[in-house]
Amino acid sequence: MRSSISEAQSARTLRAWLLALCVVIYVVGMGVLIAQASEAAIRPLVEVRYGIFAFGGVVVSCVVAMVLFARRVPVASEGEKR
């Protein structure tokens, strides 16, 4: 019983950290885009390297978070836990 409570707590903590990681990378990426666009002289189609940086950062962080979550947190099987 104690072990299952501790597992649930560590899963909650891991989830929160992973989401925080994704959100921080996302905010940094979008912040760079906004900063770049506000300085652009022409119509602000963002410069490719900033776009790739922002998009790539978000994708990598989210995929890492999701894979880590999937590997570390076991799935509750319907039959077993009932």
Place this chain on the structure above:
Amino acid sequence: MNRRSFGTLLCTGIATHVGSVARADDGGITSGGPIALTMFGLIVAMTIVVTLWAAKRVSSAHDLYAAGGRITGMQNGLAICGDFMSASTFLGVIGLAFVGNGESVIYVASPILGLAFLLLYIAEPLRNLGRYTIVQVMTLRFEGRAIRAFCAFAVLTVTLFYLIAQMVGAGTLLQVLIGVPYSVAVVVVAALMMLYVLLGGMLATTWVQILKAVLLVGCVALLTVMALARVDFDPASLYRIAGDQLLRVFGDNDAKTALTSPFSALSLGLAMSFGMAGLPHVLIRFFTVPNALEARRSVLVATYIIAAVFFCIVFVLAYASIAFVYGQPQFFDTDGQLAGGSNMAVIHLARVLGGEPLFGVVAAVTFATILAVVAGLTMAGAGALANDLYVQVWRRGEVSETGQVNAFRVGTIVITALAILFGIAFEGQSIAYMVSLAFTVAVSANFPVLILAIYWRGLTRRGALAGGAAGLLSSVALIVAGPPIWVGILGYAKPLFPYAYPALASMPLAFFTCWLVSRLDPQYGASEAGRLFDEIRRQASRGVAVASGAIVH
């Protein structure tokens, strides 16, 4: 400025199609040749065959609503891709970039964050609870018809906003492809969408989504390779040509996009990230898999594919459209407007890259994309209308299974009629913008009550109702009061609300109202409600066996 009511706007929108017919007649709109039409016919026929195949396998309400729970994680992941890679992605995002709008990166990066959130916090609890719509989760915690009626209304609002965007995309596409008037095109799309849903239900919708996702991924890959081949696989050349074209077309005309306003950029990002967790047609997908493991697998599969497709769309196809479509006079009318509007940029790009056959394939795949998405949306909307409002709220659940299926069919017809009406009225609007409005309403009305119902013990029935209503009303009111609708469509001189994307105001308002009203509610902290919440949390984290047919709609 001419001030018009929303009602007259609808009528005006319908009336403008007389003009669109004229444009089609005088050659202002390009249309496809026989090869393109054959390709188009073939792909639409494939989707109809899938629907007829599925129709034979639908024998119960569980089959109709949840594909019998027999879809695997891989298949469901592809179907989620299909749901998410709608007209807004393929047509709308490239259309935005085509006119130099940098918001396109927010449109594609934010849903990836949304998928991560969906996996970490939503998919498994919903699957474990055996409840897959906001209405079902809310009624699990709170009794009463008011909460069910409100949630169903919120689902309908989101669904309609999303449907409008798809109808606009499909109408314009058919107009460009076969030269029929826009209004006729919208009616044709609506008729096909009704056919899919009425005959095949969720099973047909899921398999059409899978077929379309595979076709779309193949189509994006083919276009990407052909676009890069045109610059000898040197992306730097592509970006240089696109930059030169933008400078030539727009000069130093600085566009005011969301990126130039941090409030709008954050609002758009917030809506596109967390709005996904409030989209009824995506949440309902977790109903179709047999267990939580498959639910998890489906989100991972969807993320990998969506990320790859989005990358190609924004960093290759958008730039290729700018580089190769500008400077091709046959795609522009005498006023310098792109045939079908900027939403059609990628369709014209296909013609530049691969001539008539590729044009036909891309147009047909895009059309199948839209059809599949509108079918999923219609499923969600008709379910809310028929089961939640009619069966549960009006008839208090006293309807036979046959009666439920009939109610669903009537609901489908009503949603189809609304889709035609609004689709015609909103002709010419940016598809990506229209979809962002659906996300804004979803993140303001559905997302706060859903997440709090699963994770906050203190939420009371009154708090959920007040918070959801605050989010729904404020998001819709601020959207209407913002520049695109208040000034651009209704014709007023100045907007009442200065930003196009209001989620940054409406979503926190919904959360705050949920919290405040719950705290002031005499029911706050009641022991019976606490026990119920603990039971729900246990089910959400551990899982329960959900027997086929034991689903509360």
